[in-house]
Amino acid sequence: MTADPSISPRLSASLSLWDRSSDESDQSQPLSGDRQADVAIVGGGFTGLSTALHGAQKGLACHVLEAETIGHGGSGRNVGLVNAGLWLPPQEVRALLGNEIGGRLVAELGRTPDYVFSLIEQHQIRCEATRTGTLHAAHAPSGLRDLERRAAAWQALGAPVRLLNAAEVAEKTGSAKFHGGLLDARAGTINPMGYVRGLARAARAAGAEISTGTKVRALVRDGTLWRVETNRGMVTAPHVVIATNAYTADLWPGLAQSFTPIRFFQIATQPLGDDAAHILPEGQGLWDTGKIMLSLRRDQTGRLIIGSMGSVFGGTEGLTRRWADRKLHRLFPELGPLRFEDAWHGDIAFTPDHLFRIHRLAAGLYAPIGYNGRGITTGTLFGRALADLFAGASEDSLPVPVSDLVPDRGRGLKMQAYRTAFFAKQAAESLI
Structure with a gap:
């Protein structure tokens, strides 16, 4: 993501609250020279690192290539809700995919929060994991x-x-x-940057290589292999995963046009102590049913983190601060004066039918994409499934059928309409 003038310079040093509050250290090291691997993975987020971890555990030589730092995209800007299921209710998933495939996907996603928390326990990932739904x-x-x-x-x-x-x-x-409301006991909350950095640590311990500050410039087919050309060298591998989701650019023709990116912002108060002990006292994370969705959660230091669709305007002192101040006081009128210390936004990849995709772009080249706001569980699940595939499983074992690349028609108009609607709502609610 490029620098955004709507965020104050004071906040630009930190990607998000999760970036600076994570107890897991940044796993950063650039590529130096050329390498060979079994699987080359473009993108150091949930999907890429889950692929690397599970692939390395199966004996595959995996190499992650990240243009910036681990979690720089949606993974490090996430709300941190470990939710079961898709954006769609289960009956609609079955209607779209059929009873067998849709039912299997719904069941698998229902089990995935358990699997995420088991990875956190197994690898002792320090990510403020809270399992209260x-x-x-x-x-x-x-x-x-x-x-x-x-x-x-x-x-x-x-x-x-x-x-x-x-x-x-x-x-x-x-x-x-x-x-x-609907309380889902399968779910929970985490510090998403802590989780993605923990996956990176675990993947490295399992034998995977991770190169940050390494931008992939081209994918070139050479016989049975792919040459993954970067600004710092080249990785050659028979299998490649483009694991960039909403941060997909022009690495492969048409891939970025297969979804509509929607921006989601968050803003965090300073720790509120006993004054907010009655707010989400059991530690659940919350999102609402509004078309322009609201999110609300706490971290383990007592900050309230509130968010919605759209961009940050004015950092912690401008329009977004006014919106958050009024929204929190409408929800919790007993709160006194509030100070905010972090504000950030990230992008979500929405597909027209709100279903995930796994595209086979060419022989040995796969792109899981379109997580529709379910990055933690979906990225973890898809990474494990792709590692299984490269270790010898069939494509039929993937969570969703491999699909053709189809453009999201009207993408540009939808992006403009969403930006206008999100800004208008933020501006209107900051005045109420």
Whole structure:
């Protein structure tokens, strides 16, 4: 992501709150000279590092190439909700993919938070892991009706989700402004930068190579191998993964045009201590049912982190600060004066049908993409599945069928419409 003038220079030294508060150290080391590998991986986020970790554990020589630093893209800017499932409710997933494939994907994603937390435990990843569930909160009566349908679908599958009334959500959140909610006991929260750096540490310990500050300039087929050409040398491998998701540029024709990037911002208060101990007291993360979604969570030092779709304007002292101040005081009118210490934004890759994709772009070249705001679980799952594929599994074992590259029609118009709507809502709510 290029520098954004809407963020103050004081904040630009830190990618996000998670960047500066992570207990896991940055795993940065540039490529020096040429290398050979079994799998070359473009992108040092959840997907790339999960591929590297699981591939190395299977005896594959994996090499991650990251243009910036580990977690520089969406992984280090994430809200940090370890959610089960997709953006879509399970019945719609089955309708789009069929009962067999859709049902298998829903079941697998329902198990993936368990797997993420097992990796955190196994590798002792220091990422503020909290396993008390997440809350999908109804912003209006219409939102509650949607959650009732979701609850019925999940409960029919035996998932540990529970529909809460307004009073129960008020007890869980400290706010009486929600009309109800869905509590998913499978889920939890993490410091996402801590998790992605921990995956990098674990991947290196398993034998993977990771090169940061190494920008891939071209992918060239040479017989049965790929030459991955960078600004610092070349990696040759029979298998390549483009694991850049919303931060995909022009490395492969048409790949960046297959989704619409949507920006999501967050802004964090200073630690609030006992004044906010009643807000999300059990540590759940929250997102709401609004079309322009709201997120809310705490970190382990007592900061409140609130976010929504759109960009940061004015760092911690401008429009976004005013929006956050008014939003938090509407939710929690008892709060006193608030000071904010970090603000950042990142991009989410949305597909037209809100389903993930795994594209086979050419022989040995794969691009998982379009996570639709489910990067932590999806990236971890897809990375493991691709490692299995390169170790000898069939494509039929992948979580979703391999698909052709299709442009997201109207992408440019949608991007402009979203930017306008997100700014207008942030501006309007900062005045209320």
